[in-house]
Amino acid sequence: MKIAIIGSGNVGGALAQGWVKKGHEITFGVRNKDEFKGDRLSGINNITATSIPDAVRSSEVIVIAAVPQAVQSIAEMMGDVSSKVIIDAMNSVRIKPEPYLNTTEALTSLTNCKHLVKCFNTTGAENMTDPVYQGRGIDMFYAGDSDRAKKVAEQLAKDLGFENVYNFGGSDKFQLLEQFALSWINLAIMQGYGRGIAFKVLKR
16 A cells, blocks of 8 residues: 555654565655754655655555644645545543644644544554564554544554554544543553553454
């Protein structure tokens, strides 16, 4: 797939490096190419950087891993994304994209995208780089109303090495998925268990 990633921090970088190993083409959408901070990524094959409008225009899938307060300006720069799949990998557990409750709700309101899914927000970047624990892939979770977007997110999660991808439900579960992310943050950071922990759903 041709994937645009907006946000070149730990999460965006981890996703990009994992996906290029599976043959995907990654273009980082940046406000100013001369100030692109992803130097560690720019030398990797199939990873490039260009303006946000150009990155979005040339890609089938858009992954947003930026800060919540940037959502409105990103939505304005993307332009027409009605035929694209947008994956929201952000969380607004500390800062909300006012006046919206969460980033996915904001993107739904601010864009004309019909294929929007929230995914890759419930664990740390380290687990996206290496999602295998004791020989088994950990699990990923998504929420949204678009079956097309969910299928894309599931495939991309499995390309990274996640074993199962669970459906949290429709757009009414965006807030619940952010609370689930806060649960990981609470355990890993606030309770001091460390970032090397992950969620796995077990069935009898």
